[in-house]
Amino acid sequence: MSLYLILLISSVIIPFFLSFDRKVSFYRIWPFLLPALVITAIPFILADIFFTGRGIWGFNPRYNSGIIIASLPLEEWLFFILIPYSSIFIHYVLKAYFPDLMLTDRITRITTVILTAVLLIGVILNSERAYPALYFSVMIIVLLISISAGKKLLNRFYISFLIIIIPFLIINGILTGSFIAEEVVWYNPDEITGIRVFTVPVEDFTYGFSLILLNLLLMNYFRRWSHKKSESQK
DSSP, X not given: OOHHHHHHHHHHHHHHHHTTOTTTOGGGGHHHHHHHHHHHHHXXXXXXXXHHHTTSEEEOGGGSOSXXXXXXXXXXXXXXXXXXXXXHHHHHHHHHHOTTOOOOHHHHHHHHHHHHHHHHHHHHHTTTOHHHHHHHHHHXXXXXXXXXXXXXXXXXXXXXXXXXXXXXXXXXHHHTTTXXXXXXXXXXXXXXXXXXXXXXXXXXXXXXXXXHHHHHHHHHHHHHHHHHHHHHTO
């Protein structure tokens, strides 16, 4: 079994079995989560294929299964299902056990404005680098959608993401070369900002933030649509 696959399974095995915890009952949202995972994965995978083809990043064959689909190892395809699943599980655990743990509307707005401004500067400074320019822009768009959607999703998600960052740093740290001889995923240094947290490029944080939050937005949309459909059939 490849190191990349071991990391993915390790990240999801506990969240999967704890999905049946009575207080969280995460399994109940599977009908809304699974389509969200698939739909969100599509644009991210397409961008992944593009970046791999351009040599912006690549995958070390030493650490993956060697099963390649559209220039991406099998593990990379699984990444877009298993990592968001585990991350959203953390969000729901916090929601279930600490229902009042969220930022005020004022702090949420201020945080969003600051993040948007910083990201916009990042886009301008890295306009010729496709990876940071794309995912800084994507995060701006996702933040704006989240604010307009309301429902206090960002109020809670900002705190959730601070917790999600802990396993994120471990998994992505190993993927980018921490604790091992070579990187599982390598980056062209000319195509990234060069700012790293340990071995993790700062772009990966915006990438992960957007990936998880987009899943949550879609999932919430499907839940509201299902509820309205049920109400109309009564």
